Amino acid sequence: MTKNVLHESLGDPYADITSHDTYLSGFPHAAFMRLRQEAPVSWVDDPEGGFWAITKHADVIEVSRDYNRFTASRGIRIEEMEEDELVARRTLMELDPPEHTRLRRLVQPGFTPKVVATYENAFRQLTRVVLDQVLVEGEFDFVTEIARDLPIRMLCRLLGIPESDADQMVAWGDQMISNADPEYTPVIIDKVDTEEYRLLPFRAPAALDVFRYAEEIALERRRNPQDDIVTTLLTAEPDGEPLTDLEFKNFFTLMMVAGNETTRHTISHGLTYLHDHPDQLEAWRADLTGGSEDATEEILRASGVTMHFRRTVVEDTEIRGVPMAAGDKVVMWYTSANYDDDVFDEPFVFDLTRKPNPHVTFGTGRHVCLGASLARLEVRVFFEEFLNRVQAFEVGEPDRLRSNFISGIKHLPVKVNA
Numbered sequence: 527m528t529k530n531v532l533h534e535s536l537g538d539p540y541a542d543i544t545s546h547d548t549y550l551s552g553f554p555h556a557a558f559m560r561l562r563q564e565a566p567v568s569w570v571d572d573p574e575g576g577f578w579a580i581t582k583h584a585d586v587i588e589v590s591r592d593y594n595r596f597t598a599s600r601g602i603r604i605e606e607m608e609e610d611e612l613v614a615r616r617t618l619m620e621l622d623p624p625e626h627t628r629l630r631r632l633v634q635p636g637f638t639p640k641v642v643a644t645y646e647n648a649f650r651q652l653t654r655v656v657l658d659q660v661l662v663e664g665e666f667d668f669v670t671e672i673a674r675d676l677p678i679r680m681l682c683r684l685l686g687i688p689e690s691d692a693d694q695m696v697a698w699g700d701q702m703i704s705n706a707d708p709e710y711t712p713v714i715i716d717k718v719d720t721e722e723y724r725l726l727p728f729r730a731p732a733a734l735d736v737f738r739y740a741e742e743i744a745l746e747r748r749r750n751p752q753d754d755i756v757t758t759l760l761t762a763e764p765d766g767e768p769l770t771d772l773e774f775k776n777f778f779t780l781m782m783v784a785g786n787e788t789t790r791h792t793i794s795h796g797l798t799y800l801h802d803h804p805d806q807l808e809a810w811r812a813d814l815t816g817g818s819e820d821a822t823e824e825i826l827r828a829s830g831v832t833m834h835f836r837r838t839v840v841e842d843t844e845i846r847g848v849p850m851a852a853g854d855k856v857v858m859w860y861t862s863a864n865y866d867d868d869v870f871d872e873p874f875v876f877d878l879t880r881k882p883n884p885h886v887t888f889g890t891g892r893h894v895c896l897g898a899s900l901a902r903l904e905v906r907v908f909f910e911e912f913l914n915r916v917q918a919f920e921v922g923e924p925d926r927l928r929s930n931f932i933s934g935i936k937h938l939p940v941k942v943n944a
């Protein structure tokens with residue numbers, strides 16, 4: 527094994543990829559490697575009936591781009607939803623064109639690469655303030671002290687929410703997206719009866735608090751419009767009709783979760799990879815600004831924080847000759863696609879100069895991540911500032927999130943020589 531190899535332990539080739547517990551020891555790379563080689567389109571049973579697991583890069587692209595064959599409107603996570611749940615919980619993510627196009631057009635302007643570039647100074651300042659406060663401690667939990675703090679503070683600014691509410695936002699976000707981890711919620715999705723919460727995002731009671739918060743913000747912005755995304759959503763009329771209260775609340779919730787949890791885990795994974803690959807780290811340091819865009823892409827590829835998203839077959843079809851019936855669930859494993867050796871040379875090598883790097887960490891097609899430019903900026907700027915200040919660092923054992931959906935790190939002990 528060369529010292530650039532990622533993920534020393536690839537896990538059990540026969541691991542249960544549906545189990546939240548499996549991911550406590552990291553992404554089960556050996557299992558997905560076996561699937562890519564032996565059965566790239568394979569049926570996986572689960573208590574709700576099962577789904578097709580799509581593990582190759584080319585097939586992920588095919589499914590994501592063909593919304594006529596594979597709809598997002600029946601849900602985008604493995605969980606099965608009844609019609610009333612779908613209606614109650616529907617966001618941008620669970621729409622196909624043309625409805626999706628109208629709503630996406632509404633929110634897109636705040637997230638174009640050009641607009642996002644104007645946020646760079648603000649994010650750099652924010653990062654500097656947080657690093658200056660925390661690095662002096664010498665030893666700390668990187669996740670709770672740094673990674674958890676930064677993306678949410680930026681998001682608060684974009685949404686026009688007071689930064690003093692950031693901690694509360696993160697706590698609510700954790701309770702929703704990390705709904706299988708007992709550290710974050712007592713209402714554990716696969717262990718507790720969540721029937722009474724079935725009409726709420728992530729079947730999580732915390733969504734009620736987020737909804738109440740969103741209602742207050744909406745009331746305030748209607749009275750006192752600002753130059754922010756929330757005001758745009760409340761005043762725009764995508765279909766000749768303004769967003770309904772429920773649509774607004776669901777979108778607000780989506781932004782809070784999507785724009786906060788994902789970037790934070792990417793930064794934490796990135797730190798562990800850099801620690802484990804000192805040659806790569808030193809090469810990046812030697813050309814910190816010039817190398818940062820490619821380095822960011824490799825961190826994004828290797829970490830693949832949102833491990834899958836789902837579509838549903840519209841009419842009987844096939845992929846790679848494997849027949850699929852209308853109504854079947856199709857789960858695209860983005861993190862597996864990022865390690866597909868048909869596309870990436872030596873995918874298990876961490877190479878900060880890798881180019882091209884066509885990872886699907888942000889998905890592709892109509893639903894490609896709205897916040898991709900923002901996430902890229904945050905990861906890049908964070909590491910530029912961190913590496914500028916920190917000469918050497920040690921990283922302890924990551925405490926991983928219990929989730930088959932988000933590849934997350936809850937705690938990461940770090941010792942720095944700033």
Ligand code: HEM
Nearest residue numbers: 618619784785788789792835887888889893895896897901
């Ligand atoms: C490293 C960080 C991030 C990762 C890994 C990530 C991942 C993804 C992926 C894979 C999708 C596509 C879902 C699908 O195929 O159905 C997506 C969509 C989305 N993301 Fe991100 N995301 C990140 C950061 C962000 C940020 C910072 C924001 C907002 C501030 C954001 C907001 C969204 C939204 C609103 C969508 C839905 C887009 C649509 O359906 O048209 N994400 N994200």
